[in-house]
Amino acid sequence: MQVVSDTAGADLGAAEQAAREFLLALGVVLDEDGLEETPARMARGYAELLTARPFRLTTFPNDEGYDELVLARDIPIRSVCEHHLLPFVGVAHIGYLPGERILGLSKLARVAEHFARRPQVQERLTKQVADWLGHHVRPHGVGVVIEAEHTCMTLRGVQATGSRTITSTLLGTLRQDPASRQEFLDLTGVHR
Known part of the structure; x- marks a missing residue:
């Protein structure tokens, strides 16, 4: 660990x-x-x-050979925009296709929090979470979608209250296989 x-x-x-x-x-x-x-x-x-809180990366052998999508939806995300230091708040949907190991589910939220607790842009945050999971868990595919409201856009400047920004990063099978990609996106509910 x-x-x-x-x-x-x-x-x-x-x-x-x-x-x-x-x-x-x-x-x-x-x-x-x-x-x-x-x-x-x-x-x-x-x-x-x-300030990111430390966490222990917990994985388990995939003894049963589970090869279907694992998805955690609506993980709360809060960070601060690196350009204005104003908060952005929303949810992350994080999924992966297991390889040799499966991940303790709470770690999906911990990884998202880890990268969110610093001045950020949503695009980078989305990619950092996906890349980190791809590197450390070595799944067959990773998908991350983040939906957030940026107060730098809703409380100041254009004051576009209620607008949300959606970013995604898909790696491996979730990027390359159209059916897997569609299943991930459908399960995230971003097509609402």
Whole structure:
């Protein structure tokens, strides 16, 4: 079993001071009721959004020779746009066609969370999850679809409230075989 972790540590004291200066520079009066602790809360909140939790990669021998699609749908995803540092939130649908090993199902969500907990673009996040699973689990195929709402697009700029972005990465059999590809996409429900 392999332990996956992100070793980058957060300096919450420095982050709190930077948040305080940032908010003051934007004209936020921090000595009003309810705002005194905002820089500390802001620092802790971003530290949580940007720090991946370690997890243990758990796989098991595929003794039964299972060769059908395994799919976890609607895995919650939250990250921050690397261009504006505003959140994007949605769901990931992650599937694979097992090879010699099968994956502990919770690890599909853990891998997605691992790559989401850093400044990201959705396209890269989708590909990183698929590539990582392809490399570490060695399945016959991997499919990842992410649907997310980007607050950098819905709360500011064009303010396209309710719009969602869909990205996909398909590898191996799920990319090469049209029937397998279609089965994966149908089961994700992205054709709603």
